[in-house]
Amino acid sequence: MKTDTEAPSAITGRHWSSDLFAVLQDYGVRFYAYVPDxxxxxxxxxxxxxxxxxxxxxxxxxxxxAFCAGVDLVGQRAALLMQSSGVGNCGNFFTLIRGARFPxxxxxxxxxxxxxxxxxxxxxxxxxxxxxxxxxxxxxxxxGSDDLERAAHAALAATFKGGHGAALVLSQQFLGAKSM
Amino acid sequence: MSTKIDRRLLLGQLFAAPADYLFVSGLAGxxxxxxALTNDAPTLFALGGVMGAASMxxxxxxxxxxxxxxxxxxxxxxxxMNVGSLISIASAGPPNLTIVCVDNERHGETGNQPGHxxxxxxxxxxARGAGFSSVMTVLRDEEVQxxxxxxxxxxxxxxxVVKVADxxxxxxxxxxxxxxxxxxxxxxxxxxxxxxxx
Numbered sequence: 028m029k030t031d032t033e034a035p036s037a038i039t040g041r042h043w044s045s046d047l048f049a050v051l052q053d054y055g056v057r058f059y060a061y062v063p064d065x066x067x068x069x070x071x072x073x074x075x076x077x078x079x080x081x082x083x084x085x086x087x088x089x090x091x092x093a094f095c096a097g098v099d100l101v102g103q104r105a106a107l108l109m110q111s112s113g114v115g116n117c118g119n120f121f122t123l124i125r126g127a128r129f130p131x132x133x134x135x136x137x138x139x140x141x142x143x144x145x146x147x148x149x150x151x152x153x154x155x156x157x158x159x160x161x162x163x164x165x166x167x168x169x170x171g172s173d174d175l176e177r178a179a180h181a182a183l184a185a186t187f188k189g190g191h192g193a194a195l196v197l198s199q200q201f202l203g204a205k206s207m
Numbered sequence: 208m209s210t211k212i213d214r215r216l217l218l219g220q221l222f223a224a225p226a227d228y229l230f231v232s233g234l235a236g237x238x239x240x241x242x243a244l245t246n247d248a249p250t251l252f253a254l255g256g257v258m259g260a261a262s263m264x265x266x267x268x269x270x271x272x273x274x275x276x277x278x279x280x281x282x283x284x285x286x287x288m289n290v291g292s293l294i295s296i297a298s299a300g301p302p303n304l305t306i307v308c309v310d311n312e313r314h315g316e317t318g319n320q321p322g323h324x325x326x327x328x329x330x331x332x333x334a335r336g337a338g339f340s341s342v343m344t345v346l347r348d349e350e351v352q353x354x355x356x357x358x359x360x361x362x363x364x365x366x367x368v369v370k371v372a373d374x375x376x377x378x379x380x381x382x383x384x385x386x387x388x389x390x391x392x393x394x395x396x397x398x399x400x401x402x403x404x405x
Contacts, residue, residue, distance in 0.1 A: 058270065081270055083299050086291030093260035093292075097231070097267020100252055100392050101275075102400075105267065122257050127385035 043175050044069035047134075047195075050179045051106060054187055056132065057081060058098050058105035060091035066136025066202055067108040088113030092120040096129045104187060107133045111140070111155040111196075112148065121162035124192035132186040133164070133194040142204030156196065164192035170200040210348045211372035214309055218244045218280065220351045221307060221358060221367075226250075229268055229396070233261040233281030235316035236376035237309050241280045243377035249395030255383050259289030262296060262306055269301035269364075276303050278358075283310040283324045283368075290333060293366070297338030302363040311371050319373070334366040341365035 048070060059074045059082045061067055074080040085091050091107040098105040114135060123129045138145070139152020156166045167182040169175050178195055185193040218240050222228060225244055230251040232241040238253035245251050254261055265279035286293075286308050296304065312325035324330060331344040341361035345354045345368065354367055382388055 058267070083266070083270070084295065086294050087289075089259070090263045090289060090292050090295055093257070093263035093289075094267040094295075096260070096389075097264035097269075098271045099267075100264070100389065101229070101268050101271045101396055102393060103271040120257050120260055122385070123260065126256070127389045129389060 042069050043172065044073060046176055047179050048073045050176060050183065054104065054183045056104045056106050056183075058083065058095075058103065059108060060085055060094045060105060061108040062086075062088055062091070062110070062113055064108070064110040064136055066110065066197060067134060070108065070134070088116045089118075089120040092117050092123055092131065095131050096123045096127070099129050099131075105132075107131065109133065109135060111135050111137045112151045114155040114158055114194075115151045118158070121159075121164065121192070125163040128190060129192070130186045130190050131164070131192040132183060133192070135159075135194045135196045136202060137196060137198045141199040143199060144204065156194075159192075159194055162192070164194055166194050166196050168196045168198060170198045172201065175201070212345065212348055212351065212369060214240055214311065214369075214371040214374060215243070215377045217309065217351065217369060217371060218307075221355050222278065223355065228276050228278045229272070231261050231265045231268070231277070231279045231281075233279075233285035234258055235282065236311070237261075237280045237282050237285070238381060239376040239379045240309065242381035243379040247379070247381045249391045250399065252388060252392045253381055254285075255385065258285050259292070261285055262289065262292040265304055265306065266292070266296050266299060266301060269304040270299060273301075273303055276305070277301075278305045278307065280307045280309065282315070283308055283312060283330060284314045284322050286330060287323060287328070290330075293334050293337035293339065296364055297334075300364065304364040305358050306364070306366045307358075308366065308368045309371055310368050311373055313373060315376065329368075331366070331368045334368075339364060339366050343367045345369040 074082050088109045095105040139148035167178040169178045182193040182195040185191045232238040232253040234254045261281045269277040314320045331342045334342045343357050
């Protein structure tokens with residue numbers, strides 16, 4: 028399955044993942060934990076091609092919350108990349124963010140929010156942001172290409188300067204809805 | 208004659224020099240055993256919740272600091288709660304990570320109910336299937352010394368399942384504030400690194 032539209036960067040015309048990758052590098056993020064998804068495939072590929080980055084494929088998203096905590100304990104920085112359905116898999120592990128105050132940066136690629144054609148995706152898609160907020164994680168929502176870099180900076184600042192859990196939420200308005 | 212392994216003595220025999228390790232523990236019994244061994248060292252991150260998170264916290268540390276040895280000590284119930292972690296860890300292949308599963312075949316903290324390893328499940332075989340090549344199962348006291356050697360010599364990541372007697376864990380009160388545990392670990396780790404560099 029492919030996305031209907033690829034959202035190019037407003038400024039450079041290159042894939043938005045390259046712009047985001049540059050911002051993540053500015054913040055010293057070296058580790059990328061992910062469950063494979065169409066929305067994060069290019070970013071993962073960029074990290075895999077970079078000699079100083081390390082990607083870690085997960086079986087389920089909650090593993091990534093624990094992984095990022097381990098990286099933080101030794102003073103380094105990680106990002107967790109997942110689809111909105113994966114937010115639901117993380118529930119209890121968000122205790123590391125709200126309870127233990129681990130800073131945590133997540134990139135959440137949305138399903139079930141705008142133009143979704145798979146009825147199975149709506150329930151968790153609509154619950155993803157409220158669930159994160161209930162565990163103290165701040166959502167920074169991107170609906171258009173102009174928002175991406177600003178929102179990425181804000182989410183990363185909230186994480187690594189503000190000490191919060193923060194999610195860069197890429198809506199289907201931005202990504203393009205996936206066709207069945 | 209073989210004797211059943213006492214979990215309260217086990218970790219001291221497996222880790223003769225605990226200061227050489229960054230430790231992560233599961234919750235409940237394994238946390239108390241490891242806190243007793245290290246006197247609740249600041250470089251032990253012991254869980255009191257997030258059951259199933261210990262191994263992946265260990266992976267994060269191990270990949271981020273390849274020059275340090277990282278050891279996860281956890282129970283059979285905690286390991287099973289996120290058993291897919293073994294797949295992610297084997298796939299990432301950190302040479303400096305050891306997982307010790309203290310397998311009492313029970314959920315000790317919640318009333319000692321028998322768990323899956325008391326029935327048909329063999330976590331050593333699960334780890335092999337996940338892709339671990341260094342796996343050891345320890346059933347008797349006299350095998351513990353070779354397990355200590357295995358930790359030092361077998362290529363990582365390594366996983367050891369130790370079948371222990373059904374006893375209480377070590378009696379030890381440890382720091383239970385999760386944010387304080389994080390802060391304490393990070394502070395101790397960076398001070399420790401500064402000493403190693405200078």
